[in-house]
Amino acid sequence: MNELILRNVTVVDPGGPHHDTTVDILVRDGRIMKVGERVVAKGTPVVERTGLYASPGWVDLRAHFRDPGEEWKAGITNGLDAAAAGGFTAVAVLPSTRPTTDDRAGIGYLLKKAQGHAVRLLPIGALTQDLKGEQLAELYDQQQAGAVAFSDDQRSVRNGRLMMLALQYSGGLGDAPVMVHPNDPDLIRGGQMHEGTMSTRLGLKGLAPVAETSHLQRDIALLEYAGGHLHAATISTAGSVELIRQAKARKLRVTASVAAHNLLLDDGCLRGFEACYKVMPPLRDAHHIEALRAGVKDGTIDAIVTDHRPEDREHKVLEFGSASFGIIGLETAFGVANTAVKGRMSLRRLIERFTHGPRAVVGLPYVHIAEGERAEITLFDPEMDWTCEEADLVSRSHNTPFLGQRLVGRALGIVANGQWVPGRLIA
Secondary structure (H helix, E strand, C coil), rough: CCCCEEEEEECCCCCCCCCCCEEEEECCCCCCEEEEECCCCCCCEECCCCEEEEEEEEEEEEEEECCCCCCHHHCCHHHHHHHHHHCCCEECEEEEEEECCCHHHHHHHHHHHHHCCCEEEEEEEEEEEECCCCCCHHHHHHHHCCCEEECCCCCCCCEEEEEEEEHHHHHHCCCCCCECCCHHHHCCCCCCEECCHHHHHHHHCEECCCHHHHHHHHHHHHHHCCCEEEECCCCCHHHHHHHHHHHHCCCCCEEEEEECHHHCCCCCHHHCCCHHHCCCCCCCCHHHHHHHHHHHCCCCCEEECCCCCCCCHHCCCCHHHHHHCCCCCCCCCHHHHHHEEEEEHHHHHHHHHHHHHHHHHHCCCCCCCCCEEEECEEEEEEEEEEEEEECCCCCCCCCCCCCCCCCCCCEEEEEEEEEEEEHHHHH
């Protein structure tokens, strides 16, 4: 793509010069050359569609591409293609691969395989060697190779002293946060779903909210003592929202994210024992969902993530107790989140959680839709009423509960890395 005109688009760009205006955008050689009314460039392709919106490119902070080790479930290229289909121009990839991404070579492998794609891959390095929680990984080497954060994925670091050292050490590495998935491993052992009335009715062992909040409380206490940057990934309880809110009020460097599906679906979805609804953290009840939505609205929660976790049929299409946790989310995250909060908060606030919020978490510079800026743009329609079908999924794995479900709001394409990647409704 050398040139492209985006015609008659409504801009949602908090803090940008053209926020809440309807304009034409001329992109040339990967940069925004002109923004205004009736932009004309002879022979330039034009993208025009009723209800077309544009925002700075969306960033996902939590995805699994299963590469290296389980490429048949996704792979780097397939994962990035799915991200583009979902409107993301950058996506952070977790280190729980085979082998673990815990050194300079592992980070380099990911970046090399992602070269040339429209979507930027952001590697997350392992916090501890082989995710075992016994010894810190080479954090400095990973950061120098390109890691934007450190995480042991869903494995909690039991050793409080090790977590304290991780926060202290990473604090000297600039913006790279320590990303934790707060959960007490002893309290969640054997759990299958949210602990509550529904788990009792279904006879499934519950995952108690206190398992999340107690571990988060410990990590915040360690942060207050040691310094650094703590990011609580995919929080799911009202207690966690309040803990983050209080920590921010004390000016601690703490951020948080929530998975899109945890904003929309509740534990009642598990009545039919369908494994497609089995996720970690689990789907909670209405009390916790309302607290999460409030946290997104008031900024306590900085980012909405996909928690994209592809699984093949051998790991997912099983009896509920034997099935793996996780769903794919890149293609549906915006529609799911928009459906969950529509009428509860402004579109501006929601877009902030897909753009500026996640960028701030990992220290990426903000981008805006403005003349002279690098073109990193997501096109979408926040009012589109659509039903998710197999043809809408780019992901190699199709473990999603949203097939056949109606959603409101959809990504339509991206402009990034000098490339125009249209969604199938525009192509």
